[in-house]
Amino acid sequence: MEDFIIWLPLVLLALAALMPLAAALLRPRAARGRREADMALYRAQLAELDREREVGRLDEAGHRAATLEVQRRLIAAAEQTEGEAQAGRGAMAALVLLPLIVAAGVGLYLLRGTPGLPSATYAMRAEVQERDERLLATLRERLAALDPRSEQAWQGYVLLGNAERARGRPEAAIAAWRTALEARFDPGLAGEVAETEIERNAPAAAMPWIERGLREAPNDPRLRFLFGLAELQAGRPEAARTAWQALLADTPADAPWRAMLTQRLSSLP
Structure with missing residues (x-):
């Protein structure tokens, strides 16, 4: 009886925690399916083009060409078909499974869990940190002891930099990564150094790594974004805006970072 009194509130709490998910599954969506989402995006792009022309950042020829392209995509999106009924059935199936997920979780914990196990003490955590x-x-x-030009040393310094950054020591991380970059330059690793420098509010230190990385990988979206971020942090x-607009123009409509980039552009002073 005591076990029942203990576990019943836990089950109810688990169900309550899943209620927002259930509400999200039942809530009607404003843009249902890929077709509607694409159409909403293209309409927003048309409105943005009109605003750019009104403030003088886009001339008539550029506005007309861009508008025609977006309208073409809008028409193509409107002609697409998509199985929304299948999506609705999938949501209902997920809703039915929610109580089963809770029951399975409680069952697994009863079989494998150890509620009597004490939490780690400060001494135990300190021991792990010391290790x-x-x-x-x-x-x-x-x-x-390794040749700093060897591939083994390069990988080791990258690993050391990652570990130092994870432990909240950006200066040590940058030092390790720079040692690796001196042996062999890598645009992705240069981006790590630049991003960490920007996090330390040091855009002047970040920019040389970004520029060198872009010389070797001019289309790298992360480096291009960091370039704009460093310029913004430097007060430019x-x-x-120029860097991010160029990046946005080269960004596919379904790129996962497009919405973030658009938001950053709209927030510029």
Whole structure:
């Protein structure tokens, strides 16, 4: 009886935690399906083109060409067909499964869980941290004994930089990554250095890495975004706008970062 009194509130709490998901599944969507989402996006792009022309950032010829292209995409999206009924049935099936998920979770915990296990003490956490520090010290010692130009050393310094950054030591992370970059330049790793420098509010230190990375990978969207971010942080919003507008023009409509980029552009002063 005591177990029932304990577990019943837990089950009810689990069901309550899943209620927002159930509400989201039942809520009618404003743009149902890929076709409607695309059409909403293209209509927003048309409105944005009109605003750009009104403020003088887009001439008539550019506005006309861009409008025709967006209208073409809008018409193509309107002609698409999509099985919305299948999506609705999928949502209902997921809704039916929610109580089963709760029951399965409780059952697994009853079989495998250890509610009587005490939480880790401060001494235990400190011991784990000390062990990690010893591992990092060992890694540094082994890297010091390697040829810094070797591939093994390159991978080791990248790993060391990742570990230092995860532990909240950006200066040490940058130092490790720079050692790797001196042996072999990599645009992606240069982006890590630049992003960390920007996080430290040091755009002047980030820009050389971004520019060098773009010379080797001129179409890299992350480096192009970081270029605009460094310009913005350095107090040059117009340069950031130019960089991000060019990136937006090259960004596919279904790119996962497009919405974020559009939002950053709209927030520029």
